[in-house]
Amino acid sequence: MIGRINCPSEHGEMALRKIEKETVFKGEKINYQFKTYVCEKCGINIGTIEQTAAAQDAIADSYRKKVGLLTGKEIKTLRAEKGWSQKELAKKAGVGIASVKRWENGIIQTKSMNQALKSAFQGINIGNRYTGNRAAISIPRIKIVLKEFGKSVCADLLVPDDKLLFAGKYLWYADMLAFKKLGRSITGSTYAALPYGPQLNNYSDLVELILDSNEGKAEPLTEEEKRIIVSVAATFPDKRMVYDASHREDVWKNCNPGDLIPYTAAEDLTEI
Numbered sequence: 001m002i003g004r005i006n007c008p009s010e011h012g013e014m015a016l017r018k019i020e021k022e023t024v025f026k027g028e029k030i031n032y033q034f035k036t037y038v039c040e041k042c043g044i045n046i047g048t049i050e051q052t053a054a055a056q057d058a059i060a061d062s063y064r065k066k067v068g069l070l071t072g073k074e075i076k077t078l079r080a081e082k083g084w085s086q087k088e089l090a091k092k093a094g095v096g097i098a099s100v101k102r103w104e105n106g107i108i109q110t111k112s113m114n115q116a117l118k119s120a121f122q123g124i125n126i127g128n129r130y131t132g133n134r135a136a137i138s139i140p141r142i143k144i145v146l147k148e149f150g151k152s153v154c155a156d157l158l159v160p161d162d163k164l165l166f167a168g169k170y171l172w173y174a175d176m177l178a179f180k181k182l183g184r185s186i187t188g189s190t191y192a193a194l195p196y197g198p199q200l201n202n203y204s205d206l207v208e209l210i211l212d213s214n215e216g217k218a219e220p221l222t223e224e225e226k227r228i229i230v231s232v233a234a235t236f237p238d239k240r241m242v243y244d245a246s247h248r249e250d251v252w253k254n255c256n257p258g259d260l261i262p263y264t265a266a267e268d269l270t271e272i
C-alpha cells in the first residue's frame with residue numbers, strides 16, 4: 001500500500017503523473033505512456049512495482065502496434081467480443097492456454113503465432129488454414145502446376161530423385177497467391193518452413209507420388225489459376241530468383257525450422 005512517495009533527494013512528496021517517453025525496443029523507436037511518481041524539483045521519477053509492470057506492458061503494446069501485431073488489449077477485446085474464454089481462443093488458434101495468457105499480459109507473440117490468433121478471430125478453422133481452404137492435397141494437380149511452371153520458366157522442375165528445391169518454392173508462391181486472391185489454394189498442399197526455404201511438407205515422400213500421378217485425374221486448372229501461375233513465373237523467370245525471394249520473406253524467416261506455414265500468412269508476403 002503506497003499512499004505517498006518522497007523524493008530520495010529530500011525534495012518532499014512526489015506527484016503522481018502520466019508521462020510519455022520515447023525508447024528503442026527490439027530496434028524500433030516507440031513512444032509509450034505510463035503513470036509514475038515524479039519529483040517536481042529534480043524531475044526524477046519512481047514507479048511502484050505495478051506502475052513499472054504497466055510501463056513494460058505499454059512498451060510491448062506500443063511495439064506490437066508499430067510492427068502490426070495484435071496488442072494484449074486487442075487480443076482481450078476481440079476475445080471478449082466473441083464471448084470466448086482464454087481456453088476457447090487457445091483451442092481455436094491451435095496454441096496453448098499459457099501462451100494466450102502470456103500474450104494478453106504483455107509477452108510479445110511471434111508473427112506466425114499472431115497469424116494463428118488472427119485466423120481464429122476470422123473464423124478460419126485450423127484444418128483449412130494449412131491446406132488453403134481445400135479438403136485435401138491433390139498430387140495430380142501438383143504435377144499439372146509444375147508442368148505449367150516448367151513451360152513458363154523453361155526449366156524441368158520435376159525430375160526423378162528431385163528434392164523439389166525450386167519446384168517447392170514456385171508451388172508455395174502459386175498456392176499462397178491463389179489463397180490470397182481466390183480464397184483457396186490450387187493444390188491443397190501444406191508447407192513447412194525448412195532450412196532451405198518454404199517447402200511442401202513431407203516433400204521427400206511426395207516426389208515419387210507426384211512423378212507417378214495421373215494428371216488426367218486432376219481437376220483441370222481454371223483460367224484464374226493459370227493466370228496466378230503465369231504471374232508467379234513472370235515475377236521469378238529464373239528458378240534461382242524464386243529461391244532467393246522466398247528466403248527474404250519474413251513469413252519464412254520468423255518461423256522455427258519445421259513449423260507449418262499457414263496460408264493466412266499470404267497477406268504478409270513481400271516479394272510478390
Ligand SMILES: [Zn+2]
Pocket residue numbers: 007008009010011039040041042043044
Ligand atoms: Zn527530487
